[in-house]
Amino acid sequence: MLKRIAIALVILAAALGGTLWAVAAPDRLPETAFEGLGEPDLANGELIFNAGNCASCHGASETSDAADDAVVLTGGHAIESDFGTFHVPNISSGPVGIGDWSFEDFANAMLRGVAPDGSNYYPAFPYASYSMMDIADVNDLWGYLRSLPASDNEAPAHEVSFPFNVNRAIGIWKYLYMPDGAYVSIDPNDTVLRRGQYLVEAVGHCGECHTPRDILGGLETDQWLAGAPNPSGQGTIPNVTPAGSVADWTADDLAYFFESGFTPDFDSVGGSMVAVQRGLATLPASDREAIAAYLKVIPEH
Amino acid sequence: MKSRLAIAAALLSISAALIHPASSQDGVPQEVRQDLMDEVGDATGVMGNMVRGRTDYDPGAVAAALQTISENTAVFADYFPEGSETGYETEALPAIWENKADFERLSQEMSTKAAELAAAVPADLASFQPVFQDFTRGCGACHEDYRQDN
Numbered sequence: 310m311l312k313r314i315a316i317a318l319v320i321l322a323a324a325l326g327g328t329l330w331a332v333a334a335p336d337r338l339p340e341t342a343f344e345g346l347g348e349p350d351l352a353n354g355e356l357i358f359n360a361g362n363c364a365s366c367h368g369a370s371e372t373s374d375a376a377d378d379a380v381v382l383t384g385g386h387a388i389e390s391d392f393g394t395f396h397v398p399n400i401s402s403g404p405v406g407i408g409d410w411s412f413e414d415f416a417n418a419m420l421r422g423v424a425p426d427g428s429n430y431y432p433a434f435p436y437a438s439y440s441m442m443d444i445a446d447v448n449d450l451w452g453y454l455r456s457l458p459a460s461d462n463e464a465p466a467h468e469v470s471f472p473f474n475v476n477r478a479i480g481i482w483k484y485l486y487m488p489d490g491a492y493v494s495i496d497p498n499d500t501v502l503r504r505g506q507y508l509v510e511a512v513g514h515c516g517e518c519h520t521p522r523d524i525l526g527g528l529e530t531d532q533w534l535a536g537a538p539n540p541s542g543q544g545t546i547p548n549v550t551p552a553g554s555v556a557d558w559t560a561d562d563l564a565y566f567f568e569s570g571f572t573p574d575f576d577s578v579g580g581s582m583v584a585v586q587r588g589l590a591t592l593p594a595s596d597r598e599a600i601a602a603y604l605k606v607i608p609e610h
Numbered sequence: 611m612k613s614r615l616a617i618a619a620a621l622l623s624i625s626a627a628l629i630h631p632a633s634s635q636d637g638v639p640q641e642v643r644q645d646l647m648d649e650v651g652d653a654t655g656v657m658g659n660m661v662r663g664r665t666d667y668d669p670g671a672v673a674a675a676l677q678t679i680s681e682n683t684a685v686f687a688d689y690f691p692e693g694s695e696t697g698y699e700t701e702a703l704p705a706i707w708e709n710k711a712d713f714e715r716l717s718q719e720m721s722t723k724a725a726e727l728a729a730a731v732p733a734d735l736a737s738f739q740p741v742f743q744d745f746t747r748g749c750g751a752c753h754e755d756y757r758q759d760n
Contacts, residue, residue: 543703544758565662569743570750575655577749578757579701586750 333480335423338416342444346412357450359591360438360512366397367529369460382406382454383462385486388433390540392526393469395433403459415451416444422483429479431467432526437487446512486527492516493533493607494502505603508596509534518546518581535610538553544580552609564594617728640698643689646682653678654746660735661742667735676728683721687714702760709755716752 384399422436536548570578653675
């Protein structure tokens, strides 16, 4: 009897393990996802690039403060985390970067977190947010990235220890945390709010810093944008819900902050938000206003 | 013995006071630098509220605000001595002490630029807006690396 129970348990464990293994397999986009995409619109690609602030992680640190210089996406910036140190890759247009990629490779990286070799990327690359992007915008971004200069800088390998270095473990993380829709519900007929939601939740990936994480590094989505400890260890990332540190700000104040970097009492933006704000300052005013409108209607925390 | 010590201590404190005469910038460095930066923020607000269309454009008030910013940022970096890295709710990052020369250079640049602009304030708001925008990029340039996220 005991032996039978033991056998049954082993079978159950194997089945469970097999299911997990299958669940954790990298999941590429279907062919149909690519239908109807035309030539990339580089102007929109640049807008997406600035809204997502790709340069603040992938850019060379010396070029990141100068908005006028050509952006060279050398990679190499280190992101320290509880799971190890991630070294941001070169995504320039050269062969060390994404020069030899196809658009399908790029779309699978952005929307599914899958590398060209079929492995899973670590979610330090915020594809959980990007997975909500429109593939047409990804196509435009692709065109824009390929118009930027090449760099032959090789970023070091990530320094991550067991079990986080098991690639299928990332598949399980994805199963648990990849969003299956928007993080907050808004009026679907309000085009301004929808634009704001898209820029905040998907392209801008604001939640990756402004939302707290659980012990596995997944976002605590019931605390959406409620603030979090700063991953750098110094200070906190503010709560930007309507009850948070921006409670007294009007939508106009928020939009002005994105444009100028000034709070309503003319304190200036600091830390990692400086680069983010510089990107936002380049967007059309209507996009900054849309982000502000969205931040005014999300749940208070 | 104890009274001698007390007298010596009293004499020492008197001589210390003589060497460093009291001024508005005496005090705990963390507090002094916070006060200096609060004044910079207020002066920026004077100009920023004009740029936002909340107050009327006043070139004289702009020049005075820029003068305050120039004076305060000229001495700002002097208030980061060793030992003032923490306390008094400081938002200063350790990077200041690791890159002291760069930090001092940025503060001086701000001071010089503010003085230059104070001497050449545009007569109308439309001409001042791009000047303000360009000038205030200097705020983020320092706060990006040297002030804690908040």
